[in-house]
Amino acid sequence: MFETESRSIQLDQIDWNDTSCLITYGPLPHKLLLSIQTVGLIAPPLLQGKKNGLFRIVCGSRRLAACKKIGLDLSPCQVLPSFLEHQTCLRLAIYDNVAQRTLNPVEKSLVLAKMAKYLEEPQLVDEFMPVLDLEPSVTLFDRYLGLHDLEEMILDSLATGRLNERIGFVLAKQEKEDRLAYLRLFEELPFSVSVQEELVETVEDISRRENLTPQQVLSSKEVTTLRQAHESPARQRAQKIRKYLRDRCNPRLTARRERFAQETRQLGLPSGVRLVPPPYFEGPKWILECTFERAEELASRLRHMVLLADQPKLQTIMESASGVSSREVGN
């Protein structure tokens, strides 16, 4: 352990621009302000003296920020010797924080990015990923490191939990304008995390095919109209946008579904009977659903169906648009 010196430090003696040991990210908790206002600072922050006479914050940046915010100008602090290496101070900051709380994704990424200046990747993965409650995997390490360079708006959403880190990882691979466009959509409407992932993939597929950027897809007339249809509840708007994008991404499937719906209507199924195609029209198994209340009703619906089953119309419904091939193979 290191000798520390207890001192009262003027807040204007603190180098607020030196964030080299800062690994906290996110808004000041209201309860912290309340606590300091009510009972004062219980745990003194840890500082290190700098050559320029100012002090670097090692631990307790939020506490000090809270003191500043409520107008205090003096704070009791512990001061580390100035000869202590920066890496040691950084470790102190990290271990102090993880001992007290779970870090948010931005903070985890800050820890890894800052320690990456001192340690090789394998050591970082082995020592710090478990400390951060993360699987010690290189892939995950790379993903967290990717969060570090994201825009403040996205970092804020990640730090406050409005955006899941899984989406952060996906957005980190996008261009700036595109990820901000996704962020605006995800903040605006209630999509689950897995639907957000699906949407990013769907929009990416559309952009590739239509030679547009994701941002252009998300600001297209159709999406904008759906987003702005404020007469519908947000959940409904989210569902409609998802459906619109899926349909646009799968034009063949959508056309087939529409054809199926139209042809089934023309077929004239008896009431209480439903024809269900295989998922994605893939595979040979179709389902006929029949609901009934009495035996006679069942019998009459089945009789009706037997007649329909003999009609070429039903066969057409089950076949692709290109129709049956003309020649057999001479195997």
Place this chain on the structure above:
Amino acid sequence: MVRGILASLPEIPVQWVDRFGEDRKSETSKTLEVARFRGRFVKACPGTRFYNCCGYQILNFANQCSLGCSYCILQVYFPNSNVRLFANFDDLLQQLDDHLRTSRRKVHRIGTGEFTDSLLLDHLTRASELLVPFFAKQPSAVLELKTKTSQVDLLEKLDHRGRTIVAWSLNPPEVIDREEGTASSLEERLAAARRCQDWGYRLAFHFDPLLAYPRWKGGYAEVVDRLFSVVDPGVVAWISLGSLRFMPPLKAIIKQDHRGSTILDEEFVPGLDGKLRYFRDLRVEMYSRLKDLLLKVAPDLCIYLCMESNDVWREALGFIPAERGGLSAILDQKVLELLD
């Protein structure tokens, strides 16, 4: 075999290791790993119950391939990008012999091109010199060597007795350029096929994966034209058609490692086996068109679909395999005709 490989590569540094590291994918695979394989060399092809499987058997003497096709599923199967050769061919031939003697199957169609390209390393391993004569002695088994290379030199002098089928996967030149890494060009493949034909080999062709790119109709029509301007349809054992299908994790690999690829531009739906495929109507259209093109040139060709369900078979080819005893039986019958 190892001595032979080392002798043919005198300049290449060699490292002896107890075990290989499962390293992350390297940028380019430059290391050939040579190992003793302790498992079963002969396995049934892992078809699924959802689609008609051809009943092929796999003879696995290497894992991974360095040709670098964007759609190659081996990128998902083997995270290590080095080709690993199993050099204990004595064990391989012994197992193969035991298998052929004890199996109750009447006919064996055995291929080496499932987990690697059959002829990729042939100039180093000279594996064909061991396998082709071995199969020449088998009464009811054929070996299918599937390749995208033109490395057939060693096949010229081998006594094959019609029991080795040399097969190429074919695609239009623009697809080969864009999607098939360092594989041979269409013309090189067809020239190699022609040489094999001249040496008396039976040939097979696999339009697999068929790719739906904007010009696919014209592109595949030209391939069929080129094929039969070089090769006699009478020596073709079979032609398979299979549209692009892949496990979902391959999508991310294609995006990351094959940036020039356009294969993800089409629409995909999950198939019954969980793989992503073209929408069935498009598959039916592609198969029907290819079938029509092929049969126009050679009405007696044996054409089959790889991993497709009965509804697609019926719509594309006009029948389902079960009506003719099943796909495996259809191909076995073809082998018996070839061996006559």
